[in-house]
Amino acid sequence: MKTNSTSIETSRIAQPIGSALDRFIKNNQNQFQYASGELSQILRDIALASKVVNREVNKAGLIDIMGAVGSTNMAGDQQQKLDVLANIRFTRALAKGGEVAALISEESETYVDLNNDGKYVIAIDPLDGSSNIDVNVSIGTIFSVYRRKSPAGLPIQEEDILQKGSEQVAAGYILYGSSTMLVYTTGYGVNGFTYEPSLGEYFLSHPDMQMPDNGKIYSINEGLSNSFDTSVKEYLNDCKEKAFTARYIGSLVADFHRNLLKGGIYIYPPTAKDPKGKLRLMYECNALAFVAEQAGGKASDGRGGRILDIQPTGLHQRTPFFVGSKHMVEHAERFA
Ligand SMILES: O=P(O)(O)OC[C@H]1O[C@](O)(COP(=O)(O)O)[C@@H](O)[C@@H]1O
Numbered sequence: 001m002k003t004n005s006t007s008i009e010t011s012r013i014a015q016p017i018g019s020a021l022d023r024f025i026k027n028n029q030n031q032f033q034y035a036s037g038e039l040s041q042i043l044r045d046i047a048l049a050s051k052v053v054n055r056e057v058n059k060a061g062l063i064d065i066m067g068a069v070g071s072t073n074m075a076g077d078q079q080q081k082l083d084v085l086a087n088i089r090f091t092r093a094l095a096k097g098g099e100v101a102a103l104i105s106e107e108s109e110t111y112v113d114l115n116n117d118g119k120y121v122i123a124i125d126p127l128d129g130s131s132n133i134d135v136n137v138s139i140g141t142i143f144s145v146y147r148r149k150s151p152a153g154l155p156i157q158e159e160d161i162l163q164k165g166s167e168q169v170a171a172g173y174i175l176y177g178s179s180t181m182l183v184y185t186t187g188y189g190v191n192g193f194t195y196e197p198s199l200g201e202y203f204l205s206h207p208d209m210q211m212p213d214n215g216k217i218y219s220i221n222e223g224l225s226n227s228f229d230t231s232v233k234e235y236l237n238d239c240k241e242k243a244f245t246a247r248y249i250g251s252l253v254a255d256f257h258r259n260l261l262k263g264g265i266y267i268y269p270p271t272a273k274d275p276k277g278k279l280r281l282m283y284e285c286n287a288l289a290f291v292a293e294q295a296g297g298k299a300s301d302g303r304g305g306r307i308l309d310i311q312p313t314g315l316h317q318r319t320p321f322f323v324g325s326k327h328m329v330e331h332a333e334r335f336a
């Protein structure tokens, strides 16, 4: 298995810009240790469900999917109609394929059994950036793919569900922005695909994405700064002394994507409201940490703890999240 390290240069298969996602998946399938087409099918199913969600996101103002449904999820957040709808779309697509044994979702208290014969476990944030749905600001979907540890056919075990991020075999996100993009890794670098609605297909637009080692953008909700640790406050002062640019969309996927392209750091530190940070390890941080590392960036808890090495103990556990350009994350950690 290719670990989450940089010894992958030799195995990247160059693909011309404009390659259709389907072809790209097929051409790269043999890189994967368990190459039998199942992981490829899972990536296709995620892409398919994202096209349906994209269609609904694009006309959100016209159809009755704005606003809350009146229930709350595990995080105590008001569930938005689009949260629930996206959760249904991805669950259905992944259940139909047959490759997925269980699904962990932000919108479900416990994991959902899909197919006992499935060899994979998926963790998903069906709709990220829910507070931005009704105001037409970029939102996303985040996903992680794991191979189950217990033999297929048996009921799913805890060891299949609570896996470290370093065990991911694939991860990525969909960004529903001015254009819709799918960005993912299978441990062989990061590639980005742009959706062409009139053809109903994703095409390779950002091959072999590399996160700049350094940047001048910091993303953090400064409105909460009164309850930040001194170390975070000092790091922010350092950014301001250097006249860095503050950018915060409030959708993790969108803030992460900008920093992936331009260089920068996104921080969600411990706060009075969320002493362990707000973001969830299993379906937000692990996936973006894998993508960041595969693109040459870094992801930690702000104190030198690698996100991908955290052993999960709960489906909805939170962690402080410092992710972005390698030198910026390392510099932020020095203040801790
Ligand atoms: O409003 P805050 O506290 O800054 O939090 C914003 C963060 O919360 C999130 O919206 C949490 O994700 P969900 O929308 O999936 O719950 C992130 O996308 C975003 O970065």
Ligand SMILES: [Mg+2]
Pocket (backbone or CB within 6 Å): 125, 127, 128, 129, 252, 284
């Ligand atoms: Mg989220």
Ligand SMILES: [Mg+2]
Pocket (backbone or CB within 6 Å): 083, 106, 125, 126, 127, 128, 129, 130
């Ligand atoms: Mg969400």
